[in-house]
Amino acid sequence: MLPDDRDEIRDLLKRTAVALKQGDVPFALCGGYAAWVRGAPEPDHDADFLVPAAESERAAKVLAEAGLEVVDPAEDWLTKVVQGNSFVDVLWRTCGVPVEHDLIDRAEELPVLSVHMPVLEATDIVVTKLMALDEHYCDYSRLLPVARALREQVDWARVRRDVEANDFAAVFLILLDRLGVVEGVAGEG
Template sequence: MVDDREALHDGLRLTAAALAEAGIPHALVGGYAAWARGAPEPSHDADFAIREVDVDRAREVLSAAGLEITEPTENWLFKAYHGGELVDVLYRMVGEPIDDDLLARTDEIEVLAVRMPVLSATEIMTSKLRVVGEHYCDFSRLLPVARAMREQVDWVEVRRRVDDNPYARAFLFLLDELGVVDRAQMHDDAAPVGTRAGSSPASGDPSSHIE
């Protein structure tokens, strides 16, 4: 009998292979993208990103590959199941449409014996930090990811893109305090984390809660 983890792995492989065979630009994102880059393996679904223009075609090819397609109420993804395990196929992240520019910020990495485009560590970290806020702020899950990918991340770029979110700034400050990432790696101007004026919380768009 196929266990849940094996079914999820098979679903991830099938999704990557079907999208690639159909010539649909895509990238592994979220927790499994971080895992491909050395982070702990997540205990939940896998996530792929595609452009919205490719959604109908992606549904067709994944259904033909044997995955069960369902349409959630959210308007930023569809769901594909294999053996009861979930692969989310997103066409928006952090409330923004996925485009060619984002899909270009990837590396070809062998994941579960299949080579596929995997989102860059900088993009993974940025997307995770842009959504932390009052209602979603689990630093205990972010820390192992940051530790594992710290040498692959452009921390100056991450800080620049999350600097309007006080929760994200607090996490970057914590990384410095714990010695995970030195402040100098995060600040091209050597300014302390969290001292920027005019900062405001992130919007908390649910479309970015990919783990």
């Protein structure tokens, strides 16, 4: 990502959050930028927000009414907000599961680039990132810096319980244990 692109995505992230706040749409910053706010390296791609599935249509309407360019991609679980070469994903399903209010309610209000907004808690960030792993996307190199940066903020026992059905996530937890990033996270046998 070029410096101009980073400025553009940061601006779009702020504009999207402000529009959702002003439209009274429940939301939370998630993904790489949520991890960045909590100490991980800044991502080199888009920003992501979660909205409850029941609020998805209203969220898209609020964003369009705020003057943002809203695009409906082929995927049926997100809306994209576009500005120049940058975009923000507004997701209402994550890993095939509809986003519920409880996930948003657990988010913590934090300053992000001088805008206060709900940011997914560290444990939920790690769980959603790990649950996205599958045979088509299994890039541990992007996850390792996030896990290292957030390790003291994460409830690893909950992560282990929440991702136990995903073999790719379970293997990542073994890797964290073997590398000494988070000891004992892989669980028993």
